[in-house]
Amino acid sequence: xxxxxxxxxxxxxxxxxxxxxxxxxxxxxxxxxxxxxxxxxxxxxxxxxxxxxxxxxxxxxxxxxxxxxxxxxxxxxxxxxxxxxxxxxxxxxxxxxxxxxxxxxxxxxxxxxxxxxxxxxxxxxxxxxxxxxxxxxxxxxxxxxxxxxxxxxxxxxxxxxxxxxxxxxxxxxxxxxxxxx
Numbered sequence: 001x002x003x004x005x006x007x008x009x010x011x012x013x014x015x016x017x018x019x020x021x022x023x024x025x026x027x028x029x030x031x032x033x034x035x036x037x038x039x040x041x042x043x044x045x046x047x048x049x050x051x052x053x054x055x056x057x058x059x060x061x062x063x064x065x066x067x068x069x070x071x072x073x074x075x076x077x078x079x080x081x082x083x084x085x086x087x088x089x090x091x092x093x094x095x096x097x098x099x100x101x102x103x104x105x106x107x108x109x110x111x112x113x114x115x116x117x118x119x120x121x122x123x124x125x126x127x128x129x130x131x132x133x134x135x136x137x138x139x140x141x142x143x144x145x146x147x148x149x150x151x152x153x154x155x156x157x158x159x160x161x162x163x164x165x166x167x168x169x170x171x172x173x174x175x176x177x178x179x180x181x
Contacts, residue, residue: 002104007177009169014160014177016150016171023134023162023176030149031062031134034102037130042069045101046090046121048113050171051106052101055134059104070094074171086116101126101127103148106163107135109156113144118145135159154178 020153034043041067047056049071060069073089101121108114114131121129132149141155160166161173170177 001039003015004178007170007173009160012166013180014166014170014178016175017154017159017178018162018176020162023174024058026151027058028062028078028133030151031059031136034132034151035062035064038067038100038102039065041100042066042068043102044070044096045102045104046094046096047071047104048106050106051074051096051163052134054171055106056104059132063076074088074117085143086113088117088120091172095124097125098127101129103129103131105131105133106181107159108145108147109137109140111145113147115143134162135164157181167177 007014021042045060046069047053047055050073053071055140056069060067070091072081072091073087075087075089103114103117103121105114108131118129118131130148132151133147133153136147136150136153137156138153158179159174159176160170163171164170164176
């Protein structure tokens with residue numbers, strides 16, 4: 001029998017970890033910090049798909065200034081593990097030179113994706129480059145990554161929901177669930 005705070009996806013069982021009300025509060029706090037820093041500027045949000053789409057939609061609706069949004073892909077996961085290989089897909093017509101760039105990510109765990117992406121973006125000479133993520137796994141970090149607008153720090157457990165998935169399933173969940181052990 002399935003508990004209301006548990007869900008089963010494929011062969012795995014997940015339990016509720018962070019509820020949507022807490023997520024909304026954290027997103028609002030992050031938006032306030034971003035607004036304080038970028039008010040009067042027109043930053044370019046580079047939203048890392050597919051996982052960050054819910055965070056991006058919620059965050060950007062909280063902002064009280066003009067901003068541009070572009071979706072990019074940085075892929076490194078297969079199943080519940082990082083593959084170690086990073087692929088970056090960004091529209092070629094995006095000019096970031098002299099712009100204030102805010103990378104918007106769902107989760108920072110090993111840091112492999114950001115350690116590959118950030119140097120590539122810096123080569124394009126942005127005015128500034130900031131990073132926000134709704135989830136951060138400090139125990140999993142393999143690189144020094146500065147997260148300017150951090151969300152929740154979580155243990156090194158696999159999570160789904162609020163944009164994060166298990167083999168493509170679970171992104172639509174309002175809450176964040178962690179793998180049940």
